[in-house]
Amino acid sequence: MAINLKPVDVAVVGLGAAGGVAVLPLARAGLKVAGIEAGTWMDPAKDFKPDEIHNNVRGLVTTVPKAKKEIPTFRTSPTAQARQGATHPMMNAVGGTSIHYHAQSWRLKPWDFKTRSETIKRYGASLLPKGSTLEDWPVSYEELEPYYDTVEHEVGVSGKAGNIQGTLDPAGNVYEGPRQREYPMPPLRTCDFLDHMHKAAKSLGWKPFHAPSAINSQPYRGRAACAYHGYCDRGGCHVRAKNSTCFTTIPEAQKTKNLTVFDKAQVTRIVADASGKVTGVSYIRDGQEYFQPAKVVLVSSYTYENTRLLLLSKSKAYPNGLSNNHGQVGKHYFGHWDAQAGVGVTALFPMDVNTWYGAMLSQGVVVDEWADDTFDHSGLGFIGGASLCTYMEKHPIAAASMSTFGRVPAWGSKWKQFVHENAGRFTGTYLQTNSFPYENTYLDLDPEVKDPLGDPVCRVTSGPKENETRSSVYAQNKMEEWFRAAGAIEVVKGQPFGPALSTHTYGGTRMGDNPETNVVDRWGFSHEAPNLGMLGGSVFGTSGARNPTLTMQALAWRTADHLTKNWKSIAG
Amino acid sequence: MPSEISRRAVIASAAIVPVAALTATAQKPPPSALSDAQLRLLAAFVDRLIPKDELGPGASESGVPEYINRSLGDFLASEKPAFTEGLEGTDALARRTQNAAFVDLSPERQDAVLTVMENGSAEGFPNARAFFNRARRLTLEGMFGDPYYGGNRNFAGWDLIKYPGPRLATTADDQKMGVEIKPYHHSAYGVGGENHGH
Numbered sequence: 001m002a003i004n005l006k007p008v009d010v011a012v013v014g015l016g017a018a019g020g021v022a023v024l025p026l027a028r029a030g031l032k033v034a035g036i037e038a039g040t041w042m043d044p045a046k047d048f049k050p051d052e053i054h055n056n057v058r059g060l061v062t063t064v065p066k067a068k069k070e071i072p073t074f075r076t077s078p079t080a081q082a083r084q085g086a087t088h089p090m091m092n093a094v095g096g097t098s099i100h101y102h103a104q105s106w107r108l109k110p111w112d113f114k115t116r117s118e119t120i121k122r123y124g125a126s127l128l129p130k131g132s133t134l135e136d137w138p139v140s141y142e143e144l145e146p147y148y149d150t151v152e153h154e155v156g157v158s159g160k161a162g163n164i165q166g167t168l169d170p171a172g173n174v175y176e177g178p179r180q181r182e183y184p185m186p187p188l189r190t191c192d193f194l195d196h197m198h199k200a201a202k203s204l205g206w207k208p209f210h211a212p213s214a215i216n217s218q219p220y221r222g223r224a225a226c227a228y229h230g231y232c233d234r235g236g237c238h239v240r241a242k243n244s245t246c247f248t249t250i251p252e253a254q255k256t257k258n259l260t261v262f263d264k265a266q267v268t269r270i271v272a273d274a275s276g277k278v279t280g281v282s283y284i285r286d287g288q289e290y291f292q293p294a295k296v297v298l299v300s301s302y303t304y305e306n307t308r309l310l311l312l313s314k315s316k317a318y319p320n321g322l323s324n325n326h327g328q329v330g331k332h333y334f335g336h337w338d339a340q341a342g343v344g345v346t347a348l349f350p351m352d353v354n355t356w357y358g359a360m361l362s363q364g365v366v367v368d369e370w371a372d373d374t375f376d377h378s379g380l381g382f383i384g385g386a387s388l389c390t391y392m393e394k395h396p397i398a399a400a401s402m403s404t405f406g407r408v409p410a411w412g413s414k415w416k417q418f419v420h421e422n423a424g425r426f427t428g429t430y431l432q433t434n435s436f437p438y439e440n441t442y443l444d445l446d447p448e449v450k451d452p453l454g455d456p457v458c459r460v461t462s463g464p465k466e467n468e469t470r471s472s473v474y475a476q477n478k479m480e481e482w483f484r485a486a487g488a489i490e491v492v493k494g495q496p497f498g499p500a501l502s503t504h505t506y507g508g509t510r511m512g513d514n515p516e517t518n519v520v521d522r523w524g525f526s527h528e529a530p531n532l533g534m535l536g537g538s539v540f541g542t543s544g545a546r547n548p549t550l551t552m553q554a555l556a557w558r559t560a561d562h563l564t565k566n567w568k569s570i571a572g
Numbered sequence: 573m574p575s576e577i578s579r580r581a582v583i584a585s586a587a588i589v590p591v592a593a594l595t596a597t598a599q600k601p602p603p604s605a606l607s608d609a610q611l612r613l614l615a616a617f618v619d620r621l622i623p624k625d626e627l628g629p630g631a632s633e634s635g636v637p638e639y640i641n642r643s644l645g646d647f648l649a650s651e652k653p654a655f656t657e658g659l660e661g662t663d664a665l666a667r668r669t670q671n672a673a674f675v676d677l678s679p680e681r682q683d684a685v686l687t688v689m690e691n692g693s694a695e696g697f698p699n700a701r702a703f704f705n706r707a708r709r710l711t712l713e714g715m716f717g718d719p720y721y722g723g724n725r726n727f728a729g730w731d732l733i734k735y736p737g738p739r740l741a742t743t744a745d746d747q748k749m750g751v752e753i754k755p756y757h758h759s760a761y762g763v764g765g766e767n768h769g770h
Contacts, residue, residue, distance in 0.1 A: 049760045051720070191744055196749065354749050413623050
């Protein structure tokens, strides 16, 4: 029998990057919040180590293995047999994957929010990606700007503004949308290799700048500055300089006494009554089932689980899954075309570049000339492009696994000589391509594969796309140009095969004014269940050419803020 | 002061590390996953991937078989049957095509066996290529991973590729190009890297 818990105002399902931010404005407004998290707390002194085998090879920076037991299946077309992935890209902990993410913290561009109408206006409808279900977002950059600003300051973001209220500064990204003020901290430290790449980009007439990141470049609100030790990727920060929600907004919300964190609690269903309102969530902790009644439920459990939870939560009012009477849950899903999708470029230099240490993408230099609609696409046959980022941090096993650029065999004495000379001389890069939703790209429940509770896992259907292949290849060529200008002697470009399971996935509960094609409204609340809100990348309608986290957090703050201001009409 | 705060944090972290190391050294290695004969075969195999030469020790001297053996005994236990099957397949291939056990072949003839495995052209050994790739991957992990796990003895792997070693904090000078960074021979779990934990 399920144990009924004391009712709360709001139940937040998942305390990661998005849910972990939403709890703060809710708790500050005096609402009683239950933060229900499958994982538990991590301890920087004990759990975060400069150890590639622990972090990267074995993926042990995690707590409760919930995600690992419900890895989605994947197929490239609706007629193919889906196979379960080897690993889940995300992990469970208080703070979620924001504990070991790369922390680049971008605002999307004004263009990302109205890609459809801007494309039609500038190039005509024929350039819209074939088969795409692209719509303009119901939110503009200008509407989101105050929330970006709030989150940049509450979480703590380092960077250099390129556009403050229309005044451009080439030290920052001059292609960004106008912001009301400077970042709260300057960018992370530069270094020799980044200076070298910066100079090379300038020699091409491009406008390079230092990446914005949710890592402290200086002490901020009682937390230390980055130590640049080089184990940022998939490793938590031992000095708490990476501003995961477990060090920032979650503890801040706990100070109000209005947030209670329920850890190791695996949510299995969101419950709705006959009128169509949600009444709370069911979860399992240590084998015992609980029911947490709540006036409002916010779901922030990552893209795959957001869709799966809704589809699993069937009721009289929602026979096809919660908030799915229009059949849109799982639709308009897409993954980001990035390094995880084969959009990589690697370069070999004739000199030691010494990129061993640092803070991954956050200690990076970016070129934004070839992303979004910054350049003229007339006659190119695609929309969008990619941001190009060169970065620091290289681990020894990964370094020894380097490409031999066709120069030597992959083992033996010649190989040994090669890595001896060249492990310090190569570097990768990070490209992120503007990616879009399509009719034949979606999430549903797998008909065969189940998790240990007997519930079907999420099934991902996502195949190759002409537009994104072309824009990715175009951007890879620009990256090669940049590396050549910097003196690279070999450049290898990956084959953009398209996203499979990824840390950058979007849609499934898309945001839009039209309930026929979208699950949530412009505020992030369901078109069908009025007191159900969705948070995270699952509400995005386009990806942008940059990391999604800050936008997820700005939207999460905005949804929570809207809830506090309209409490009576939403909570009823 | 930024440096003061990170320095304190680093010292606090450093104070934790030797405790873990002590616990680790007190542990006995897990029971061997591989037999003595399998370990001899594995050592011969990995020494062709990373041979001992003028650049330094080879894979077996650097503890790579130890790393793989320990991994198959715990974290990779589910992989043990496939791995031992791969080792047996390698030896059978050597006997079929070179008329001797793999360990008794000359380095050149051992390379010939590994080459057909790598190419996927080993007749009667359908998983040869997958096993070769897996063994190579585990060899890289053992050679270049933290010595805590039994490989990278005396930091031979890190010295080979000139990786200057994990530290808790670095300065702008540690990120300079064109200068030799002094290697820092420390495991993430304690100074020596001679631990037997995992």
